[in-house]
Amino acid sequence: MSDRDGYPLTEDDLLPLSLGAAVLGTGGGGNPHIGMLRVRELMRKGATTRIIPLDALPDDALVSEVGGIGAPLVGIEKFEQGEECLRAMRALEDFTGERFAAMISAEIGGANSMEPIITGLQAGLPVLDGDGMGRAFPEVQMTTYFIYGGKPSPAAIADEKGNTLVFRDVIDMYWLERFARDAAVAMGGAAGLATAPMRADFVRRVAVPDTVTQALTIGRTILDARKRRRNVVDRVIAATGATLCFTGKITDVRRELKGGFVRGEARIDGLGDWAGSEARIAIQNENLVLWVDGRPVVMVPDLIMNLELDTGEPITTEVLRYGQRVAVIAMPAHALMKTPEAMAVVGPQCFGYPELTFAPLAHAPVTA
Amino acid sequence: MIRIGIDVGGTNTDAVILDGARVVAGVKAPTSGDVMTGVVEALKKALAEAGMQASQADVMMIGTTHFTNAVVQRRNLAQTACVRLCLPATASLPPMVDWPDDLRAVIGGHWWLAHGGNEFDGRRISPLDEAELVGIAAEIRAKGIASVAVSSVFSPVSDDMEREAGAIIARELPEAHVTLSSDIGRIGLLERENAAIMNACLRDLSRDVVEAFRRALAGVGFTGRFFLTQNDGTLMDAAFAERFPVLTFASGPTNSMRGAAFLSGVKDAIVVDIGGTTADVGSLQKGFPRQATVAVEVGGVRTNFRMPDVFSIGLGGGSHVLEGGARVGPTSVGYELLSKALVFGGDVLTATDIVVADGGIELGDPARVAGLAPDLVRRARDRIAEMLEDAVERARVSPEPLPVIVVGGGSIIVEKPIAGLDLIKPDHFPVANAVGAAIAQVSGEVDRVYSLSEMSRDAALADAKAQATDAAVAAGARRDSIEIVDVEDVPLAYLPGNATRVRVKAVGELNV
Numbered sequence: 001m002s003d004r005d006g007y008p009l010t011e012d013d014l015l016p017l018s019l020g021a022a023v024l025g026t027g028g029g030g031n032p033h034i035g036m037l038r039v040r041e042l043m044r045k046g047a048t049t050r051i052i053p054l055d056a057l058p059d060d061a062l063v064s065e066v067g068g069i070g071a072p073l074v075g076i077e078k079f080e081q082g083e084e085c086l087r088a089m090r091a092l093e094d095f096t097g098e099r100f101a102a103m104i105s106a107e108i109g110g111a112n113s114m115e116p117i118i119t120g121l122q123a124g125l126p127v128l129d130g131d132g133m134g135r136a137f138p139e140v141q142m143t144t145y146f147i148y149g150g151k152p153s154p155a156a157i158a159d160e161k162g163n164t165l166v167f168r169d170v171i172d173m174y175w176l177e178r179f180a181r182d183a184a185v186a187m188g189g190a191a192g193l194a195t196a197p198m199r200a201d202f203v204r205r206v207a208v209p210d211t212v213t214q215a216l217t218i219g220r221t222i223l224d225a226r227k228r229r230r231n232v233v234d235r236v237i238a239a240t241g242a243t244l245c246f247t248g249k250i251t252d253v254r255r256e257l258k259g260g261f262v263r264g265e266a267r268i269d270g271l272g273d274w275a276g277s278e279a280r281i282a283i284q285n286e287n288l289v290l291w292v293d294g295r296p297v298v299m300v301p302d303l304i305m306n307l308e309l310d311t312g313e314p315i316t317t318e319v320l321r322y323g324q325r326v327a328v329i330a331m332p333a334h335a336l337m338k339t340p341e342a343m344a345v346v347g348p349q350c351f352g353y354p355e356l357t358f359a360p361l362a363h364a365p366v367t368a
Numbered sequence: 369m370i371r372i373g374i375d376v377g378g379t380n381t382d383a384v385i386l387d388g389a390r391v392v393a394g395v396k397a398p399t400s401g402d403v404m405t406g407v408v409e410a411l412k413k414a415l416a417e418a419g420m421q422a423s424q425a426d427v428m429m430i431g432t433t434h435f436t437n438a439v440v441q442r443r444n445l446a447q448t449a450c451v452r453l454c455l456p457a458t459a460s461l462p463p464m465v466d467w468p469d470d471l472r473a474v475i476g477g478h479w480w481l482a483h484g485g486n487e488f489d490g491r492r493i494s495p496l497d498e499a500e501l502v503g504i505a506a507e508i509r510a511k512g513i514a515s516v517a518v519s520s521v522f523s524p525v526s527d528d529m530e531r532e533a534g535a536i537i538a539r540e541l542p543e544a545h546v547t548l549s550s551d552i553g554r555i556g557l558l559e560r561e562n563a564a565i566m567n568a569c570l571r572d573l574s575r576d577v578v579e580a581f582r583r584a585l586a587g588v589g590f591t592g593r594f595f596l597t598q599n600d601g602t603l604m605d606a607a608f609a610e611r612f613p614v615l616t617f618a619s620g621p622t623n624s625m626r627g628a629a630f631l632s633g634v635k636d637a638i639v640v641d642i643g644g645t646t647a648d649v650g651s652l653q654k655g656f657p658r659q660a661t662v663a664v665e666v667g668g669v670r671t672n673f674r675m676p677d678v679f680s681i682g683l684g685g686g687s688h689v690l691e692g693g694a695r696v697g698p699t700s701v702g703y704e705l706l707s708k709a710l711v712f713g714g715d716v717l718t719a720t721d722i723v724v725a726d727g728g729i730e731l732g733d734p735a736r737v738a739g740l741a742p743d744l745v746r747r748a749r750d751r752i753a754e755m756l757e758d759a760v761e762r763a764r765v766s767p768e769p770l771p772v773i774v775v776g777g778g779s780i781i782v783e784k785p786i787a788g789l790d791l792i793k794p795d796h797f798p799v800a801n802a803v804g805a806a807i808a809q810v811s812g813e814v815d816r817v818y819s820l821s822e823m824s825r826d827a828a829l830a831d832a833k834a835q836a837t838d839a840a841v842a843a844g845a846r847r848d849s850i851e852i853v854d855v856e857d858v859p860l861a862y863l864p865g866n867a868t869r870v871r872v873k874a875v876g877e878l879n880v
Contacts, residue, residue, distance in 0.1 A: 034558070038460050074488050076556045078521045082460030160457040161493075188457070188487040229761045254825060256859050310651075310658070311677075318555075322855045323659065 006052035006129065009117065011043050016219025021113035022314040023218050023236065024211070026303045028286030029110015029136030030068060030075040031316060038082065039117055047121035051212050052102065054130050057200035061101035063128065064089050064197065065145065066119050067112040069157070069180055070190030072285055073318045075111055081160030084192025085119045091156035091164050092194050104128040104203060106143050106195070108211040109136025109286070110316070115192070127212065134208035134334040135303050138285040140180055140193065141173035142346050144336045148206040151196040152176040159187035208334045222312055232312025233327045243361060245290055245297055246279045246328040247272045247309060253320045255283070266320050268328070271309075279328065281306075283317045288351050290328060299353070301333040301346040302361040332361045370425045371878075372414070372590075373806025374407060375623060375799070376432040378441075378702045379644020379686050380777045381406040382802040383414035385425070391631075393417035394799040396777055399644075399703040403434075404580040404587075406703070411588050422590040427878065431597040431805040433620035434577050435570050435613045437645060439471070439667035440680060441698070446515040447476040448569040449508045451501070451537065452561065453484030453520035453529050457493050463519070463561055468668040475569045478513060480504045484529045485521030493521060496529050498536055505540035514544045517568040519561035523550035525858065525869070545571035552614060555858065559672035566669065567614035574613035578606050593844075595808070597623055599675045600853070601657070602811035602875050603843075617666050620801060621648040621678035622657055627804030628773040629655040631794035637771045638763045638789070640756065641801065642778030644686035645700040649759040650678035652773070679762070683755050685778035687719040693747030696722075696755065710736045719781050722748040728783040752781060760786045775800035811853075811875045812839025817867050828870055829855065836874035845876030 009017075018032035025032070057063070066085035068075065093099055100123075103116035108131040120127045132143030146152070153170040157180055165183055170176045176195075184191040218240060225235035237244060248268040255264035263284050270277035274292070282288045287304035290297045298304050306315040309325040332338075337346060338360060348356040371386045376399055385393040395417055397410035415422060438444045450463040463479040464472045482500050485493040508516060516537055520530040527550040534546045547568040553560030578596075585594055595603035598615045601622040609616060624641035628634075635655040641648045651658045657676030664675045682698020686705040689696050701708040701716050708714035710721040711732030717740075723729055725737035725745045760772055764787075771790040774782050775797045785791045796803060814835040818828035837850050854873040 034461065037466055037558075041461065041465065071488065073555065076558075078454075078457045078485070078487065078493070079557065080460045081456050081458070160459075162456070188491070188493065189489070226762075229764055252855075255857070323853070 004056040006050045020215030020219035025109030025136040026286045027317040030072045034079045035111045035114025042121040049120040050126045052126045054204045059201035061200040062197045064100040066194045067106040069184045069193045074189035084158045086122045087158040088156040088192045088194035105131040107133040107136045129212045130207035130209045131211045140177040144206045146173040155195045159191045242329040242331045250324045298330040299348045301337040303331040371806045372425045372428040373802040374430045375801035377643040378437045381410040382799040383410035384802040385418045386806045394796045404584040407584040422588045429805040431623040442474040444573045445569040446572045447513045448515040449513045450479040450517045455483045486526045501536045515568040517547045517564040519549035556672045563671045570613040578610040597808045618675045623804030624801040625657040627800035628775045637773045641776040643684045645684045646680045647683045649763045685720045689717040693744040809875045810843045810845040812836045813873045815871045832870045832872040836872040840874040846879035850876035
């Protein structure tokens with residue numbers, strides 16, 4: 001289990017990893033397909049990296065967390081020049097005079113599962129098997145790193161044009177989110193962000209563990225189910241202990257771009273066991289709250305995912321479309337995401353739903 | 369009302385005549401190298417079978433798999449240049465990065481990244497550089513390329529730069545076709561750019577094909593209205609089709625699936641349409657092809673069209689049988705089946721020859737395949753069965769035992785049930801494509817910007833739906849048959865007044 005060498009990431013891992021990351025992206029996190037192609041291009045040019053467990057590094061080694069910041073809609077249209085995150089990470093090394101030993105993801109869900117791998121490939125560094133969310137969330141402070149005391153500065157943000165900003169002193173994580181978000185919007189809605197260096201012993205304690213491997217497992221389950229002509233939604237549910245919450249057809253999707261976020265709502269008319277019911281999903285980049293017939297059923301930080309009903313393809317919020325037939329499934333968030341400290345940062349009230357009290361999704365028994 | 373439906377496949381050209389909902393004639397003729405001869409022959413045969421004159425027909429709908437086949441087989445594709453306006457953004461993934469190597473090689477893999485492109489809010493990533501584009505045009509000219517695709521970051525939100533760059537390139541290269549990505553696709557740069565590049569590499573072929581249709585129809589004395597079918601099963605006029613051949617992608621599968629539903633009366637099934645070169649497999653839900661959710665691949669390339677969830681395998685009646693029967697397809701004798709296949713006196717071993725040799729059907733001169741090694745015949749027959757079973761299993765999305773409707777001229781190579789499912793071969797099964805074309809629907813589309821500070825979003829959507837419905841009626845749809853099939857709104861945050869771009873598509877039955 002704790003083989004400290006981890007395993008090399010190969011080109012064959014990329015499709016399952018991107019599929020699994022899309023599922024854990026809970027509708028957001030950006031399109032992992034673009035990131036997957038970028039990783040593939042780097043691998044084909046000879047770059048290599050390894051996925052190593054959280055306990056692989058000495059306590060005082062420094063870990064760099066990088067990720068893209070911006071609206072997913074921007075990510076599928078104006079994708080990266082390529083070295084945004086690398087420039088942001090190098091800016092922090094220049095600023096602190098210290099070198100990083102490994103990369104880690106802020107969010108395993110979506111494109112940001114790939115960013116630390118891309119930077120790892122470019123810088124020749126390994127990538128830790130874990131992340132700061134176990135899913136995707138829209139804002140920088142919504143990671144276990146920040147929730148459990150990670151420093152907000154120094155941080156750096158870089159765009160494709162050559163602009164790199166270092167945030168020298170930032171008083172808390174909300175200010176970092178505000179500055180980084182405004183900078184990303186000014187930079188055209190997408191940028192690479194490197195947050196403050198973290199010690200390996202801290203990361204070992206607060207990161208959601210094994211999530212790179214989890215994403216790979218989910219992706220392999222989907223691909224295997226397709227190959228064996230099994231019902232993909234059923235297999236994903238069996239492999240992850242997820243709950244089937246609704247099936248239906250999308251009847252309306254409304255979106256607004258506001259301050260670098262896509263905010264909106266999808267409406268779904270029930271099919272099958274849910275015929276005659278209507279569901280509503282609130283979106284802020286990710287799926288936030290699911291209501292069925294007006295009753296809140298699942299809410300953040302638990303995970304809400306739309307899978308295409310027949311193929312099990314995860315559907316991100318930017319491609320949600322009228323007429324799609326979906327299965328809405330949910331998974332409980334990691335325990336690190338449900339403590340009182342975490343609730344103050346990622347509970348429903350943090351997304352503009354003060355009327356909702358977090359009711360955790362029960363962990364369904366795994367029936368595989 | 370008299371409707372003529374024509375389907376031009378790689379191997380056969382099919383023609384049907386429908387009087388109302390009744391098929392009064394259904395014929396096949398070999399697709400000829402010049403297209404036109406085969407179309408004329410099929411038309412004449414169909415008219416003779418129905419005892420009619422071409423002038424009696426009210427309307428003609430033509431579906432063609434020419435363009436899809438050209439991409440799948442990597443044939444008749446022009447060397448193409450892609451110019452993306454983007455720098456310095458998006459340089460991590462150049463154009464065609466996700467294409468199969470062989471297809472990229474066939475069209476030359478020529479691409480240039482240039483300055484330009486927009487941010488999501490309409491600002492410029494960098495200014496358009498005319499001198500840079502003139503230089504790129506000179507390099508394109510020096511390589512002898514006359515097909516150009518222009519893409520630009522966020523061109524669905526603001527297409528000014530793409531149009532300006534297109535005009536500069538057209539001015540510098542007056543002989544070239546220029547395809548703009550914003551004319552074809554939606555948000556999603558790689559997929560939209562892929563579609564634009566494929567459209568560009570098909571423009572030489574589309575000019576020839578559409579012109580051939582025009583002459584063929586005039587030659588037989590047809591005087592009614594003439595349409596081509598597009599990927600969503602709706603109709604477009606010839607001039608539009610010539611400019612946008614890529615929009616005919618998957619029209620063949622859509623037509624055959626709708627034709628299969630119409631002919632069999634079965635609304636939920638797996639449809640396998642086997643032609644001379646390829647077999648298209650998809651699933652029918654309530655009489656319509658299941659729509660693909662995310663990216664659809666054509667010839668291995670991702671696009672973001674609204675398309676039926678259909679995939680092609682390289683298996684048809686004319687597929688080459690190679691390696692002692694271990695390999696069948698994807699190459700094919702195509703339209704030359706009736707001269708090249710062994711049973712028809714030729715010297716090429718095809719899938720059809722195998723079925724004849726195996727005793728599955730009597731066709732041509734069976735004596736000419738009597739001497740084939742039994743081992744080879746068995747291996748090839750098993751390989752064909754395995755390919756069909758794989759394809760049907762892949763199209764099944766549930767363990768539910770749906771029937772398999774087999775249509776298309778090449779379906780003679782199906783001898784028994786596939787994957788243990790009920791097999792249906794409806795009347796007129798060889799010409800289901802043409803029947804589907806004949807019953808194709810008419811669409812109306814609206815694509816405009818609404819200011820949501822002046823009206824609510826619901827009111828804007830209702831207005832757009834009403835306009836799309838009116839446009840469909842104006843294009844010839846029966847009002848009571850119209851359905852809204854696509855609604856999309858993209859906020860344009862950079863414009864004052866909370867502007868939103870709304871696209872709505874309505875389709876209905878042709879009212880004649």
